Amino acid sequence: MRVSRLFGKTLREVPSDADTISHQYLIRAGMINQLTSGVYSLLPLGLRVLVKIEDIIRDEMNKAGGQEVLMPVLHPREIWQKSGREAGFGETLFHLKDRRGHDLVLGPTHEEIITDLVSRYVQSYRDLPQLLYQIQVKLRDEPRPRGGLLRVREFIMKDLYSFDVDDQGLDISYKKMKQAYINLYSRCGLPALLVDADSGAIGGKDSQEFMLVANSGEDEIIVCDKCQHAANVEKMVSVKKIIAPEDGLPMEEVATPGLTSIEQISKFLKVAPDHTLKAVLYVADGNLVMTVIRGDLEINEIKLKKALHCTELGLAGENDLSAAGIVAGFVSPVRLKTKLKIVADDSVCVGPNFVAGGNKKDTHIKNVRFQRDFTVDVIQDIAKARAGDACPECGGLLSSVRGIEVGHIFKLGTALSEKLGARFLDETGVSKPIVMGCYGIGVGRMLAAAIEQNHDDKGIIWPLPIAPYQVHICGLYMDNPKVIEATEKLYQDLQDQGIEVLFDDRLESPGVKFNDADLFGIPFRLTVSPRTLEGNNVEYKRRTEKKAQIIPLAGLVDYLKTQFNA
RNA sequence: CGGGGUGUAGCGCAGUUGGCUAGCGCGCAGCGUUUGGGACGCUGAGGUCGGAAGUUCAAAUCUUCUCACCCCGACCA
CATH class of the missing domain: 3.40.50.800 (Anticodon-binding domain)
Known part of the structure; x- marks a missing residue:
């Protein structure tokens, strides 16, 4: 290609609405152009990179036994209602009506469609296993597109779905895919970090993410320096510092005028934060719930969401508190007058005499003890793991890096196949649901992440395998x-x-x-x-x-x- | 959705106590001189001042409404 003929123009100045490096360089190099929020055209240079990444992905999928298909973007709404996932996607789903007034949805992912497809062709265990994939556009009305190609509303995704007769079969498919992913990232010149992940809205059991380490990454990854165990903070088990137990002392009210934060309380009463209790109120699916955690720790909202089995979770506002007759700043599970569901982190059930809120203005209580002075409804790990904590696997030291999620693999199990009636007859003639897995790669995001990871102050430094x-x-x-x-x-x-x-x-x-x-x-x-x-x-x-x-x-x-x- | 910000030429910006023909830099076109890390001169093209309504002799500038985009938070590849 001759630069004199190349479609697209380089820019000397940084476009004003781009402040992510990859976004700036992609625009300045004339590789992408924005149409509207979260929607971009790929220009010749950008497209060449995308196609190269796709080719490597395709090759690895084929080598792993995958067969390529192409499914529609236009989905009948009924299939999403049938699978029960319409609510889960909520506003993220693009809806439209056709001329006959039929409700349609623009595909945000294709589990429903592929499951329906497979159910029409698979009848017997002899038809399994199957690995089917496509490289195709996905449409999601993201709450907030950002960072150029890093987070968009219309994007190219490689999605592969595995279909097996049982869990052992799924394990094999999952392993194949994991290996194929490792291969493909390395072939692209973008070695990815494999981390344990929360399975999120899609659900399922095991789930791992592939992360490209970059400072601009949206995700925090906790890695062990010793055993290499890595997990998304959302998922990482928190190993808490053990606090020596103390003999029980009687509760004692203390005046703490205007002191509402753990920091203030611990300074004022001369107790360490790990000798205090923090209570935080959330609204979960419309209901007020209280969480309790040791003062030195933070709540992990993803874990909390799981503990509560809820879909909507947010911090409670002032109004929620006053409506429930709760005094902000002095909240506590002790002497609580309002009846609330209480979820506690396992850090509160052992240890010392804690300082907790008094549930009335300007008051805290010393020598609070779990069970003697308060009880809770749920107790489990809902704390955020942090750099400096011990590794739950080997006890090594955890550190934290930022990463961009460029791939995600899940073991789905049979939830969807049961709902959508994707079943097969086994050797003994018994009808069973097909066991599924799904495996996604954001191709455009990979392109952007490659730049985030490989650039200097003059521009992009493409790895050879994906260079335009x-x-x-x-x-x-x-x-x-x-x-x-x-x-x-x-x-x-x-x-x-x-x-x-x-x-x-x-x-x-x-x-x-x-x-x-x-x-x-x-x-x-x-x-x-x-x-x-x-x-x-x-x-x-x-x-x-x-x-x-x-x-x-x-x-x-x-x-x-x-x-x-x- | 909550909070913050921005809309003026293809891009980056100035002009906003209402007042002349709306400017500057880059880029673009023509001519000439140059050129090993974003050269220079001359000439020129390019504007619904995001949109609508209003106030006024007069609106980019004031008022109201509205739209779009960006950033920070809850979501995901």
Whole structure:
């Protein structure tokens, strides 16, 4: 491709509404263009990267035994009602009506459709297992699109679904996919971190995410430095510091005027935060609930949601509290007049005499003890794991990194197949629901994440396997006949060898060309000028390196090929 | 949905105590001189000042309504 003909234009200035690095560079390099919030066009350069990622994914899916299909984006609403997941997706689902007034939905994912499809063709255990996938657009009315391609409303996803006769079969499919994912990220030059995850709205049992480590990542990952155990904070089990038990003392009210935070209380009463109780009120599916946790810990809302089996969870507001007759700032499970469901973290049931709120203004209570002074309805781990905690697997030290979720694999089980009637007859003639798994990759997000992970202050640094082109020819002084001749020949020769090349044939100043080359981020740059031509040389520079070197034109192709494989 | 912010030329911005023909930089077109890390001169094209209604002799500027986009929070690939 010649830069003079390339559709898209580079920008010198950072677009005002882009503050994520990948977003800025994608726009500045002319790789994407925004149509409306969370909806983008891919321009030729951007699309080439996307297609390369897709090709690698496709190859790994096929190798793992997957068969490619293509399902519709337009779904009848009934199928979502039948599966019971319409409510779960809620507002995220795009709805529309056809001319006959039939309700349709734009597919946010395809479990329903594939399950329906499979149910029509699979009757016997002999038809199983199956691995079916597609690479296709998904539509989700996200509450908040952000960061360019990182979080959008219309996106390309590779989704594979596995169908097995039993859990053992599912385990095999799951393992195959996990390996295929590991392979494909590494083949893209984007090694991903495998972390335990919460299965979220889709539900199911085991679930793991593939994360690209990047500072701009939305997710926090907790990793053990010793055994490499890693999990999304949402999921990581919290190993709490053990507090030595103390003999019980009688409860004692203390005046704590205006002191509402754990920090203030612990300073004022000279007790460590881990000797206090924190009570936080939430509204879960419309009902007020109280959580209790040791003062030095934080509530993990995902775990809490699970403990409550609720779909909507939010912090209670002032109005919710006063309506229930609860005094904000001095909330506590002790001497609580209002009848509330109470969920406690397991940190509160052992240990010392705690300081807790008094449930009246400007009052706290000392020497509070679990069971003697208060009881709860649910007790389990609802605490957020933190860097510095001990690893639940090996006791090693946990640390925290940020990551971008670029893949997610789930064991779904039989919930959906039962609802949608996807069943088979086993060897003994018994009808059983098919055991399912699902495996997704956000392709566009991967593209953006690749930039988040691989860039410098001049532009993108594409890993070779997904770079839009492999080689970038910079012809300097393109009005010089010798340069024209040499670059045209080089351009042709490289292409004849099957090398993908972007040829900057514009009559621009060297500075403009070098800056654009850095912005595009193509891995190998060849500069040709009257100066290099004097010795029949070209200047060779890798995007990852600062310094260039002069190498002879003769044998250049072979040299490049060795560098590709290095 | 709650909170914060922004809409003026393709991009980045100024102009907003109401007042002349709405400016500047980049980019774009033409000509010339240049050019190894975003050159320079001259000439030129390009604007529903997000939209609607209102106030006024006069609105980018004031009022009301409205739309869009971005950022921070609850969700996900």
